[in-house]
Amino acid sequence: MMKKNKSKSTPVPTDAAEYVISARNIVKSFYVGTPNELEILHGMTFNVPRGEFVSIVGQSGSGKSTLMNIIGALDRPTSGEYFLDGVDVSKANDKELSQIRNKQIGFVFQTFNLIARTSALKNIELPMLYGGIPARERRERAKELLEIVEMSERAGHMPNELSGGQKQRIAIARAMANDPAIILADEPTGALDSKTGRLVMDLFHKLHREQGKTIVLITHNNELAEETDRIITISDGNIIGDTGNRRAGGDGSGTV
Amino acid sequence: MGLFENISMALAGLRANKMRAFLTMLGIIIGIGSVIAISTLGSIMEASVMDIFNSQGGSNLMQFYVTMKSEPAREYYLDEDLITGEMIDAFEERFPDEVECVIINNGSTGGTMNIRHKEYDVTVYAVSPGYIRQSMTTVEAGRYISDRDCEELRYTCVISDKQAEKLFGSKRGAIGKRITVTLTGGDMIDLTVVGVYKYQISGIMSTMVGNIDDWNNEIYMPYTTMGRLQGADTDTFFQFNINTKTGTDAQKFAEKAENYFNDTFYRDNDSMQVRCFTAESQMAMIDEMLGILQLAISVIAGISLLVGGIGVMNIMLVSVTERTREIGVRKAMGAPNSAIRTQFIVESIIICLIGGAVGILTGIGMGNIAGLIVGTTAPPSLGSILLAVGFSMAIGIFFGYYPANRAAKLDPIEALRYE
Structure with a gap:
């Protein structure tokens, strides 16, 4: 079952190119081939068009994290196809996966995950460092991004000198460094108080509105999800609800 | 990812844990220091013996x-x-x-x-x-x-x-x-x-x-x-x-x-x-004795270098474990395995090279202090210094490889989840 699509899926489906994310029948199993084999995702299909702010909502244990790892190219589906900006991630090897993560995905974590003892500016430069961008260009781009997240005056600060909200803004700037196809935010306000969380959400809205970023927000918080264009609800490894794009008139819906 | 970034990253890491870095280096310092001290002392003794030899008719x-x-x-x-x-x-x-x-x-x-x-x-x-x-x-x-x-x-x-x-x-x-x-x-x-x-x-x-x-x-x-x-x-x-x-x-x-x-x-x-x-046979005898002495002490120095190297490896393993999450983040940011591996090997080499440099200076100092007691000093031999530098680098690579490889092979998902 897990390899059934392998041979016929090689040509890129026509609609895959139109979507930033095109997931088809994604299955993820653990302990494959052992008696304990455990299927977490039972065949998920959805598309995300460019520029959409979509939230994926689910309770813990719903398969949310597993799905996020696949969307974020940290993991490959056991079967099914996942096209990110037209590239088949499900067939990529480790090295290609790291390149995809570097160029196409900007991660924002719940716990910020800034590199310790490294200045805000250097943290923002990190994805560009691994992307092979020359030092001067890195620096200029990082400064630009600091301006966008309104943190210019903190450029030289170390993570331990920043508040949670400030750290998350730096992390968002870092996520944007290589101008990725999607920003993948995993409970980005989960470790923040409501006021700071609000500021962070406002920043996402601003990036979405002003820069046309495609943003995937993973959360269990329905209130936050309501702010986004579209809500995909998952439970027990299946998609149980998809609102479609409520602002653009159902653009991304109906693909399930 | 340039060498310069790797080096400055490694130095920043060492600065954050100065005491630990120093203790780790100590093994290398003692090892390299004794090798250099012995070889300095060896050339001093040889020069002295040559003095006596020549004063007796060569x-x-x-x-x-x-x-x-x-x-x-x-x-x-x-x-x-x-x-x-x-x-x-x-x-x-x-x-x-x-x-x-x-x-x-x-x-x-x-x-x-x-x-x-x-x-x-x-x-x-x-x-x-x-x-x-x-x-x-x-x-x-x-x-x-x-x-x-x-x-x-x-x-x-x-x-x-x-x-x-x-x-x-x-x-x-x-x-x-x-x-x-x-x-x-x-x-x-x-x-x-x-x-x-x-x-x-x-x-x-x-x-x-x-x-x-x-x-x-x-x-x-x-x-x-x-x-x-x-x-x-x-x-x-x-x-x-x-x-x-x-x-x-x-x-x-x-x-x-x-x-x-x-x-x-x-x-x-x-x-x-x-x-x-x-005279030649006597000289050869003295040379042989000096050689045996040097060999014996070199073996001891070698053992202390081995122990030093194991210390480096141990600390690198600790460092990899401590920084599991950082490694996960770096991988999420697109660092390929090779970049992670290089980062940790460079760190290990830096530890060993700094240790080696301090060891060389200590060794030259100790050799010449001993030389002063004998009455002759000798400049350190360039060969033994190059050898020591090369050796400390080799230790860095050899004992750094395993921890670095372990870091490189970490699963990014597991690493990100690590508390």
């Missing part, structure tokens, strides 16, 4: 001893076992192409010298004319002890430039003057100064004899004259040296000379024989 020196045969009938010496002057003369005549000169130093006697009612301690050496070659000195005024001095049992002597200046005001002024020496035992002899030699002493020798002024009391006189004074047979020796002519194959000639003595003069001796030692 590679042309050959020593003859009376020794016991392998199964001697008796284990004590009789007068007839000793080498006689006639034997030496015959030997010299038999090998005119090889023997440059015969050197006899028939021991020394302590004594005192009275000059203007003041007493000076002296050591009187009973030597043959050839001895000047072995003492590596030059005659500054007058001449050395001559063959005729020896043959005619003259009361002549050669004193040092310092003595001459002290006693007679100048080197030239000393020639022809008489000195009176009271030998230990009470004999009082008058000696005529026929020559003044240049007093010189080198590093290790001065340390061995202590105060230079005390040592500067050597007086040389004909060995035959001294022999007569002591009532002994003037012409028998337990030992003598020769200088060979340049170009003589020392090893071959030693064998020939030994055979000559033993076939001609010791065939009927049931217990004793003459053995000949070349």
Whole structure:
């Protein structure tokens, strides 16, 4: 079952190119081939068009994290196809996966995950460092991004000198460094108080509105999800609800 | 990801854990330091030994001893076992192409010298004319002890430039003057100064004899004259040296000379024989001993480097574990495995290189402190420094690879989840 699509899926489906994310029948199993084999995702299909702010909502244990790892190219589906900006991630090897993560995905974590003892500016430069961008260009781009997240005056600060909200803004700037196809935010306000969380959400809205970023927000918080264009609800490894794009008139819906 | 970023990242990491970094380096410092100290000390010792070697006539020196045969009938010496002057003369005549000169130093006697009612301690050496070659000195005024001095049992002597200046005001002024020496035992002899030699002493020798002024009391006189004074047979020796002519194959000639003595003069001796030692064989022996010493200490240094390397590996493993989450983040940001591996190997190399550099400085310092005690210092050999740098890098790579590889192979999902 897990390899059934392998041979016929090689040509890129026509609609895959139109979507930033095109997931088809994604299955993820653990302990494959052992008696304990455990299927977490039972065949998920959805598309995300460019520029959409979509939230994926689910309770813990719903398969949310597993799905996020696949969307974020940290993991490959056991079967099914996942096209990110037209590239088949499900067939990529480790090295290609790291390149995809570097160029196409900007991660924002719940716990910020800034590199310790490294200045805000250097943290923002990190994805560009691994992307092979020359030092001067890195620096200029990082400064630009600091301006966008309104943190210019903190450029030289170390993570331990920043508040949670400030750290998350730096992390968002870092996520944007290589101008990725999607920003993948995993409970980005989960470790923040409501006021700071609000500021962070406002920043996402601003990036979405002003820069046309495609943003995937993973959360269990329905209130936050309501702010986004579209809500995909998952439970027990299946998609149980998809609102479609409520602002653009159902653009991304109906693909399930 | 450039090397520069990796290095600055590694240095930042080390700065954050200074104490730990230092303790980790300590093993490398001790290991490299002892290797360098040993090699510095080794070259110091070699230089010192060469000093002594050269001061005794260098590679042309050959020593003859009376020794016991392998199964001697008796284990004590009789007068007839000793080498006689006639034997030496015959030997010299038999090998005119090889023997440059015969050197006899028939021991020394302590004594005192009275000059203007003041007493000076002296050591009187009973030597043959050839001895000047072995003492590596030059005659500054007058001449050395001559063959005729020896043959005619003259009361002549050669004193040092310092003595001459002290006693007679100048080197030239000393020639022809008489000195009176009271030998230990009470004999009082008058000696005529026929020559003044240049007093010189080198590093290790001065340390061995202590105060230079005390040592500067050597007086040389004909060995035959001294022999007569002591009532002994003037012409028998337990030992003598020769200088060979340049170009003589020392090893071959030693064998020939030994055979000559033993076939001609010791065939009927049931217990004793003459053995000949070349300077080279003695040098080789000393070299071998130095080599064994160096090897032994190098092995110990090697073990301490191994232990140091294991320490580095241990700390790198700790560091990888501590930074699991950071590794996960870096991977999420698109760091390929190779970049993570390089990062940690560079860190390990940096630890080892800093440790190695400190070790090199410590080693040079310690080697030279030890050298000062011996009286000679030596510049560190470039070769051993390069070797030490190379070795510390190799340790960094070898012991850093496993932890770095472990870091590189971490699953990003697991790593990000790590608390």
